[in-house]
Amino acid sequence: MKTEILKSSQQNILKVVGALQNDDVVALPTETVYGLAGRTFSDAALEKIFLAKERPLFDPLICHFPKQMNESPWRSLLKTGLIDTSKLSDSIQQKVETLANQFWPGPLTLVLPKSTRVPDLATSGLPSVGVRCPAHPLFQEVLLKLQEPLSAPSANRFGKISPTSANDVFDELDTRIPFILDGGLSSIGVESTIIGLEEDQFVVYRPGGLALEEIEAVLGNQLKTRFHSDHPVAPGMLKNHYAPTKPFYLFDGTLEALDAKILAEMQEKLAQGKKIALLLARGEVDRVPLAFKNEAQVVIRVLSPQGSSQEAAKNLFRYLREIDQMNIDFILAEQWPYTEVLGFALRDRMNRAAEKLQKTDKTP
Ligand code: TXA
Numbered sequence: 211m212k213t214e215i216l217k218s219s220q221q222n223i224l225k226v227v228g229a230l231q232n233d234d235v236v237a238l239p240t241e242t243v244y245g246l247a248g249r250t251f252s253d254a255a256l257e258k259i260f261l262a263k264e265r266p267l268f269d270p271l272i273c274h275f276p277k278q279m280n281e282s283p284w285r286s287l288l289k290t291g292l293i294d295t296s297k298l299s300d301s302i303q304q305k306v307e308t309l310a311n312q313f314w315p316g317p318l319t320l321v322l323p324k325s326t327r328v329p330d331l332a333t334s335g336l337p338s339v340g341v342r343c344p345a346h347p348l349f350q351e352v353l354l355k356l357q358e359p360l361s362a363p364s365a366n367r368f369g370k371i372s373p374t375s376a377n378d379v380f381d382e383l384d385t386r387i388p389f390i391l392d393g394g395l396s397s398i399g400v401e402s403t404i405i406g407l408e409e410d411q412f413v414v415y416r417p418g419g420l421a422l423e424e425i426e427a428v429l430g431n432q433l434k435t436r437f438h439s440d441h442p443v444a445p446g447m448l449k450n451h452y453a454p455t456k457p458f459y460l461f462d463g464t465l466e467a468l469d470a471k472i473l474a475e476m477q478e479k480l481a482q483g484k485k486i487a488l489l490l491a492r493g494e495v496d497r498v499p500l501a502f503k504n505e506a507q508v509v510i511r512v513l514s515p516q517g518s519s520q521e522a523a524k525n526l527f528r529y530l531r532e533i534d535q536m537n538i539d540f541i542l543a544e545q546w547p548y549t550e551v552l553g554f555a556l557r558d559r560m561n562r563a564a565e566k567l568q569k570t571d572k573t574p
């Protein structure tokens with residue numbers, strides 16, 4: 211099958227809607243990362259999602275729904291028939307409704323009790339379903355035309371780096387899907403924050419594009435976190451994910467200690483004639499002594515010179531994918547040093563990118 215990248219136009223939106231109605235799967239832009247979408251209420255479409263991604267069936271999908279005109283996001287969710295509110299206590303439902311109306315459309319996924327209408331394939335047999343109202347206008351337009359929820363994991367092959375542009379999706383899924391709707395670069399760059407409920411407590415399953423502080427400010431209490439686990443409630447929490455194909459060495463610690471360690475590692479690799487990509491978190495490129503600024507052997511990218519986690523999030527997957535495709539032997543990366551705003555999500559993605567590897571260096 212030839213995969214076509216479609217520019218945004220009414221005609222192309224209708225083409226994409228037609229394909230979805232036909233039980234096909236298509237890649238759509240979201241504000242977090244691109245998604246591979248198929249109708250939640252079609253087992254045939256859900257099967258195609260798992261097949262195209264080579265995703266194991268035990269990894270549940272996030273279900274995306276439209277914000278209806280003149281309806282709150284919460285009312286719009288109830289209309290989909292995806293969730294069973296009878297399983298929520300009044301006080302919890304109140305809080306969920308507040309979160310929904312505060313942060314949707316946007317980069318938040320809520321894991322809630324599912325209704326019997328949701329196919330087991332969509333949730334990997336779990337009694338809950340992850341739901342999200344995405345903010346990207348093109349995804350919303352498709353949902354509004356379809357008037358049906360769409361299950362959509364990130365549009366990458368399982369375990370690989372999530373795509374933040376139409377071209378990234380093409381690199382991942384060419385020949386496997388008919389269409390990619392081009393909605394430009396994803397404005398946030400990391401996946402949604404996932405919150406679930408355990409014994410009437412809100413728990414973070416995945417830090418992401420919505421800062422935990424913002425959610426805590428609305429709930430008025432600290433969130434419990436349960437991500438990056440060896441015993442995940444959901445496989446998206448598995449440690450080894452977002453993996454570059456090149457060896458990825460992660461360095462964590464204070465700036466001075468870190469620079470010394472990175473330099474020592476570089477010296478060793480360069481002496482062996484190896485080519486290196488250096489992914490720095492913050493600061494200027496000249497943090498690295500001039501002696502090593504040999505373009506042929508060292509490529510340098512800085513996530514955010516000013517240390518802004520929003521800027522770094524936008525760049526992370528893009529740079530990872532870019533340097534991974536270059537003619538280099540190793541990626542040396544500096545861990546994002548802050549936990550504020552999107553910092554948790556950045557640190558989480560870096561850790562998981564490094565997990566497959568052989569070596570993570572932590573300076574106390
Ligand atoms: O930003 C995003 O969330 C993107 C865009 C496309 O919306 N989607 C995304 O989907 O990141 P995916 O499939 O890459 O990650 C979905 C993860 C699962 O791996 C799992 O961790 C969690 O969402 N999840 C989904 N349903 C769940 C459930 N019922 N219980 C617990 N976790 C669930």
Ligand code: MG
Pocket residue numbers: 363364372
């Ligand atoms: Mg994913």
